[in-house]
Amino acid sequence: MNPLEIPEIVIRRLPLYLRALNLLTEQGQVVTSSQELGERLGISSTQIRKDLSYFGEFGKQGTGYDVRYLAEQLRQILQVNRTWNLVLIGAGDLGRAIARYNGFERGGFSIVAVLDRDKQKIGNQVGQLRIQDIAQLPDVLRQHHVQIAIIAVPPDEAQGVANLLVKNGIRAILSYAHITMPADVRIQHIDPVVGLQSMTYYLVPTQP
């Protein structure tokens, strides 16, 4: 099947499956089922089996999935069985928290540079990296073959930064503030409100 014919919503669930499988691996579990994954993720087992069936046969009826094998297959499908270089734009509270997050390497990513426009911040150390001037962006992207960026600047600066990134060849952006992009650039937003709003449906409001 042509990779672009698989619905994007299916692709977006694969990293959730992969994360659940990584946790099962850590817990020493060898075999799992679509039922177990489904319960952990709040996704129906039918949906999980249907999603995986786009890519082949990963388990046998009745015996379930080999946790490590399925994880490895998902890493291959998502192309994270390699390391992608990333740049992080913004070295404020959020940027520093992201720079120190230790899940990137394992997920297939390496932050190669943190850039900011604030002269007060440039030159300071954050984790293993020294904050660089945003003016160095073109050089950094070329030198490290970077296609992916994370935007962690204030909301009113985000669109300008995004435009600059795309102009310099970035193909995928993870942004903590809302931005719009041409259709040929991938974009994912991280918004805590979206996570919170998917839980309030289930709560019983109390009288304050």
Next chain:
Amino acid sequence: MNPLEIPEIVIRRLPLYLRALNLLTEQGQVVTSSQELGERLGISSTQIRKDLSYFGEFGKQGTGYDVRYLAEQLRQILQVNRTWNLVLIGAGDLGRAIARYNGFERGGFSIVAVLDRDKQKIGNQVGQLRIQDIAQLPDVLRQHHVQIAIIAVPPDEAQGVANLLVKNGIRAILSYAHITMPADVRIQHIDPVVGLQSMTYYLVPTQP
């Protein structure tokens, strides 16, 4: 339909629809379609219509959806046409960035307290709030009728904090580190790797 019979995966998409509708409202758009929402969100128009049909008829064939009306209906369904009090645990880089995020009020949430166990941080100001001692958690939760918490502590402290929250009556947790919870507590994780991994599928790896 019994609210619990609607698949959770459908509920989780509603906040995405709501966010897209809020942006359309800001841009002054009055009417939209499942096609337009779908293109903005990378979700098929069929899926969007199917999701919304669980809750009623929100648009007419051929004339599309009234942006403000549909947004208001979604806010009602998600119970965010009111304000939920939140507590934020962790006042490090990430916690401070979250405390300063200005999208909560509009989304239906109000951070009523930021708590930390670090004596160096307690008493400091972050945004409008003074950082409180985690020991005050039970009082704070009772006083403000809080059911929802955000966890922004280091990964190795997250599970302990989560257990404490649940023991004190918290029903829903948004966590930036992995935690597990009893089935009757709602949990959502925020993980930048999941967002990044849903984009790499579409990229063409370059030779580093």
